[in-house]
Amino acid sequence: MNIFLKRTILSLVILAMTIPALMAEHIKDDFNPIQTGVNSLNIAPDARAAAMGDLGAATDPDANSQYWNPSKYAFAYSQGAVSLSYTPWLRKLVNDIFLANLSGYYKIGSDDNQAISATLRYFSLGEVSFNNPGETGGQSLNPYEMSFDAGYSRKLSDKYSMGVVFRYIYSDLGFSESYAGDQTSGASAFSADISGYYTTYPIIGRNECQWSWGWNISNIGTKISYNNGEDPAFLPTNLRLGTSFTFPLADYHNLSVSLDANKLLVPTRPRRKDFADGIEGESEYLTKLEDWENMSPISGIFKSFTDAPGGFKEELKEITWSLGAEYSYNDQFFVRGGYFYENEMKGNRQYFGFGAGFSLNVVKLDASYMLATAQTSPLDQTLRFTLTFDMDGLRDILGKRR
Secondary structure (H helix, E strand, O other): OOHHHHHHHHHHHHHHHOOOOOOOHHHHOOOOOOOOOOHHHHOOOOHHHHHOOOOOOOOOOOOOHHHHOHHHHHHOOOOEEEEEEEEEOOOOOOOOOEEEEEEEEEEEOOOOOEEEEEEEEEEEOOOEEEOOOOOOOOEEEOOEEEEEEEEEEEEOOOOEEEEEEEEEEEEEOOEOOOOOOOOOOOEEEEEEEEEEEEEEOOEEOOEEOEEEEEEEEEEEEOOEOOEOOEOOEOOOOEEEEEEEEEEEEEOOEEEEEEEEEEEEOOOOOOOHHHOOOHHHHHHHHHHHHHHHHHOOHHHHHHHOOOOOOOOHHHHHHOEEEEEEEEEEEOOOEEEEEEEEEOOOOOOOOEEEEEEEEEEEOOEEEEEEEEEEOOOOOOOOOOEEEEEEEEHHHHHHHHHHHO
8 A cells, every 4th residue: 555545544534533423314415525635724723712613803813813813913902922722632532633833923113013923833643553454563653734834914004904924834644654665755835824904993872892804815825745746635725704893891891792704715626426427427527627636726716616516505505604702801801602603514513612711911821612513523522722921911020020
């Protein structure tokens, strides 16, 4: 069994683990999720956003805005912050898969309108063992995926900012043992994000509220391939749109309600069943499949809006929705909740998020818990933890000591 076949099998296993294990018979025939490489880039990194149903396009900026909308950093209240997040992934199935995320930003310039930021992600798939037929010993894999990115954001007005991010992606699903004669190197890719953020403060009654809008197009880049350039896969290019409204309930008490919509800007792989029977149908299918395989990432972005077999109605099924709320007391105590919805034909990820956070000047600790609506979902009971260090708080403590 050559290395490409081994990697293909492992990739299918990874994809299968991210989708609910059991589905109704009437769903299986129409089940057609969008296929991409490096699926770990779709995993939410931080506990705050996960607790609100995986959203963050327009919420208040924090250290993890790089993933959701990096243009928010220009409106950050603190001079800078660093955040470390840890997520045990698919813990109902295995105990050694996890995502670790280190993210941070720093405001630059004298006008408080610019920021630089960076993120390092590491997704470990634990240890996977394979046995070839007729062989006594097994071979071990330690597959992982990682990415590093750097960004810049700037206010273009008192209410609007934009940001850009450049990312390097590395995915290694190959054998770690040196005796694997067909061992090859991992796959690399490059991508970029562009985003915008608008915030205003309307007066409703006697209260000054905050209303924000945000957008982010992420992972615009090259394809990724494990087979020396053959059979490349699209990166999970994604369009995220969101809005958030914050209303003061009383002194020191605020409530924020947010909504995000996401669509993968990746064309759907053709299926044989969507074409007529016979030689003509087979020929048309093979032509469409070849076009899909050779399509450039930029062409795929535009094609993703018009390629669904069922037309516009089918395109709407590709949109995922996140609705969440956050209650805060004096910016020190937080309670959050939300819901994530994905159409059952496109992945069937549907779950509630819950969480809380505590802020003590320098350090902020957030935790979240995922409760899937499907009992068979391997995403059920997912925990996330995020630890954030605020530079303004640290500077205040150091200043007092002096």
